Amino acid sequence: MHIRKLTGLFGAEISGADLRDPACFDAIKEAFIQYSVIVIRGQRLTPDDHLAFARRFGPINVNRFFTKLESHPEVALVLKEKDQKGAIGEEWHTDHSYDVAPATGSILHALEVPPHGGDTVFVSMADVFESLSEPVRRMLRGLSAWHSSRHVFGETQGNSEAAQSGRIGNAALATQDVLHPVVIRHPLSGREGLFVNPQFTTRIEGLLPGESAAILEMIYAQCRKPEYQARVSWNVGDVTMWDNRATWHKAINDYHGYRRYMHRVTVEGCALQPAQA
Numbered sequence: 001m002h003i004r005k006l007t008g009l010f011g012a013e014i015s016g017a018d019l020r021d022p023a024c025f026d027a028i029k030e031a032f033i034q035y036s037v038i039v040i041r042g043q044r045l046t047p048d049d050h051l052a053f054a055r056r057f058g059p060i061n062v063n064r065f066f067t068k069l070e071s072h073p074e075v076a077l078v079l080k081e082k083d084q085k086g087a088i089g090e091e092w093h094t095d096h097s098y099d100v101a102p103a104t105g106s107i108l109h110a111l112e113v114p115p116h117g118g119d120t121v122f123v124s125m126a127d128v129f130e131s132l133s134e135p136v137r138r139m140l141r142g143l144s145a146w147h148s149s150r151h152v153f154g155e156t157q158g159n160s161e162a163a164q165s166g167r168i169g170n171a172a173l174a175t176q177d178v179l180h181p182v183v184i185r186h187p188l189s190g191r192e193g194l195f196v197n198p199q200f201t202t203r204i205e206g207l208l209p210g211e212s213a214a215i216l217e218m219i220y221a222q223c224r225k226p227e228y229q230a231r232v233s234w235n236v237g238d239v240t241m242w243d244n245r246a247t248w249h250k251a252i253n254d255y256h257g258y259r260r261y262m263h264r265v266t267v268e269g270c271a272l273q274p275a276q277a
């Protein structure tokens with residue numbers, strides 16, 4: 001197995017591994033914890049193989065809103081047809097941050113990719129946190145923020161292209177509002193990292209709306225700097241697993257007129273602890 005870093009800060013590409021082989025697992029888990037995003041090239045996983053790999057990390061979290069693979073409801077479809085405009089996940093976000101126990105990680109397997117574009121970009125939230133000044137870090141460690149699924153997957157989304165085309169559904173289940181620390185202690189690496197994101201975080205608890213918006217924007221402006229980002233280009237067969245407690249991601253929607261089809265399996269997580277208890 002060969003591991004090559006994607007950037008100076010995080011992300012790694014793994015070649016020479018077979019995700020169906022349990023003997024590869026310990027090294028892959030170690031890479032996941034160390035690099036936060038791992039790209040394992042050249043896999044051909046059946047849905048059962050995909051699920052078996054995911055279950056080595058923990059129980060599966062079945063996404064309430066994504067369309068499921070009929071034969072395997074634990075597998076969510078991430079699909080954009082060639083005549084559709086919007087892509088699933090094209091806003092910066094952290095999967096499942098609206099859950100009480102946000103998911104450990106998501107595992108995306110590319111089955112059909114466009115001839116160009118369709119990359120996924122990630123942000124390292126521990127590296128962004130470490131880039132801030134100590135007085136700001138101290139202030140953020142004392143804060144908590146609300147996250148919600150309502151405005152993204154709820155009834156107000158009924159007219160969206162994603163809902164109309166059946167790619168997302170179950171709007172009635174978008175009832176989660178949950179408070180998480182703004183700075184968490186990562187459950188596996190022990191590293192401090194920011195846990196807020198533009199799509200699901202609605203406000204910082206106890207602050208005036210303007211204060212909350214200004215602090216979130218200060219964090220987000222740092223996240224948008226390419227220094228803290230890693231970009232993954234896909235080939236058919238690739239598997240990328242990302243750490244939802246350590247990263248944001250965004251699907252780049254620049255391949256209009258082509259189909260992109262992925263299977264996603266998400267691993268259950270745990271309640272998050274503040275960096276400073």
Ligand code: SIN
Nearest residue numbers: 078088089119120251
């Ligand atoms: C997602 O947000 O889960 C999808 C990411 C992608 O399609 O690249």
